[in-house]
Amino acid sequence: MLNYKVLDLTDEKGFLCGKILGDLGADVIKIEKPGGDLSRNIGPYYNNTADPEKSLYWFAFNSSKRSITLNIEDSEGYEIFKKLCSNADILLESFKPGYMNNLGLGYKELSVINPRLIMTSITPFGQTGLYKDYKASDITLLAMSGLLSINGESDRPPLRMCFDQSYYLGCAHAVTGTLLALHCRHNTGKGQHVDASIYESVVRCNYREPFRWEWEKAKTPRMGNFFARGGKGYRQLWPSKDGYVTWVIMMENAKPVRAWVDWMKEEGKSGRWAEINWDEVTSFLKWAPEDIQAIQDSIAEFILSHTTKELEAGSIKRGLLLSPANSVEFVAADEQLAKRNFWKDIEHRELNTTITYPRFTYLSSEGCNEIRFRAPLAGEHNTEIYAKELGFSDKTILSLQKRGII
């Protein structure tokens, strides 16, 4: 889909941005420190063996990229980097604000070399502002964004989400900014600096709390498995016979509950709910809280007496708004994902195996959006890029290698 050259200097905060562009067809070159990026040391690992070339975390977010090693802090490395930039469309980086400037590689300098260059910076707080130099990681960013304060249970500390959700959110937003800059470049001929703030990306997800405060002077407490809506909480996780499902009562729409009652009737389990004239019930807005609780309890009992598979089939057939809460093995075995050809086996020759990956982030009638090849080994494409694409002689490459520049 996209035919651009991308240089990717990011660490784990920015991995996913280049991966999305790579899956879309861009030629993404990961530039690692000689010896390999430190972020290769994040688990889980293939075969549970801690090894920078076996990090599944690295694999997951660096597929569809090539890799070279380069020390951009070295004066020769700096020149090589500038050469790479002169011929690139996009530069991705996630260093502390000011780091690239201090090396003489800030957007201003680079745009002199290549006015068409788009530089995308993915940082915890953005390039400006009071917090720009704060140290941050996923958990502190989620904390500051207000998401932690509404995630978790009331008798325990605020709770983190899984993996590094804040980084992925920042990266996805960074891709939108980068594509937007490309769109602008088509009109103006000029690149620009895209400033993606991970913090703001997460704050944007917290769509409810700032406005609840502004309008109701209220804050949502941590409610465990309850879905907050209109200042109230409604249970959204229910145990089935063999697992968990998600379902929530919609106060303004009684249709799904009516569908539940119809199903309960068929199995002779509808009790008092069969006596209601459901044609007259369009919402629960006027129902007494005890009745709302009671009907949820009846549904809970019904859920508990059925398997997740039965419930899912019933939901699709009847429009119950229920779905399974899958653990990873059920995600992997999901029939819908299989039918949509969502998984792709990618060869890892050095490991003498193939690993299954999510194939695409979305489907397009034009194709062109899927994982293309496995993540690179550190410096795997040094020869390909330095010799074949930049025309360095073997001797130069060897010398750069010896001196730890590449």
Add this chain to the structure above:
Amino acid sequence: MANQYALEGINVLDFSWAGAGPFATKFLADFGAQVIKVESKKRPDIGRMTPPFKNNLRHPDASALFIHTNTNKLSISLNLRHPKGIEIIKKLVEISDLVMENFTPGVMGRLGLTYDVLKKIKPDIIMASSSIYGQTGPKSQLSGFGNTGCAISGHYMLTGWPDREPVTPGIAYADVVQPIFTSIAILAALDYRRSTGKGQYIDTTQVETMVHFISPAMLDYFANGHIETRMGNRSTYACPHGVFPCRGEDRWCAIAVFNENEWKNLCDVMGNPDWCSQQKFSSLTLRQEHEDELESLISKWTIRFERDELASMLQQAGITSGSVQDGQDLLDDAHLAERQSFIKLTHPVIGECNHPTQPVKLSGYTPQMRTAPCLGEHNEYVYKELLGIPEDEYNALLSEGVFE
């Protein structure tokens, strides 16, 4: 000059409603696309009926939540059940670059507005459909709510304390993730159209996008057969790594220590109590082995401080930390204010209030922010000016209920 471009000139016909769709088209609208939101008076976007409301008035133009996902858009009311309503839609398609929708799969087909039909009207049209589970496949008809995609894709089961049930997110999380990918798909499609002249059909799902946000767990399962589970606030590669209590009620600070240097800094800030130098806390692995005890010792120290005081003290010592903030804190946050994450705009019914801007900033473009439209606010502009429907015909359509 700087504001002349971005998505100016891109016309979007937007059937989307509720959360995930409008969130994506807000992005396009904030960056200059002309987004025409198609609603009907009988069935306005359900987002309009979501609290909080101005003066607690349940009115389609009074929802303070609605305005946050619909800034910069235009709104028309149109009766899609009326044959003339569909005719008008087809005229709008002629002048559109993109048609966006997030109905249950199949609804656009029943309206006679499939991609194939749209393509005949405008050969290079881009159409984006956003759904929970996809337009194709045996489960495409599954309907749900904002967290359905999160549950199916594995997020629920990976979130929570190891000794308890899973914890569901405090927000409709998939509703805010999927739209970013919808925006990506649309921008990539515009790029592709520029170079090939071709439009395309885009099918984004909550489930598939959300799987990418847990993909290390999927790889761990496929490669190692390992089923990842819940680990509370802990990390495999940092310790301590958690949320610690501070002085006051429900006040907390997140702290993450990634290496020995940071651990030493933390011990220094705590005044190097004797327990700090115990062998059992002397490496990452050892600290992880004794993490319960470590957390309880650190908590006894953190509880003595105010939340923000602690976070800033730790920052100064080079330790990754951050206050657990809430909605009120965000509106008071000096950094967000400086970055204009929320800006005040005046809505005709709701009055002056905060509107969120986009988290990504472009050096050469400042989004122009306009508040969200009232239901049908732009009927005259769209029907008369854009489509050129003459006054008498407009009035006739109006009296026939086409604009209901």
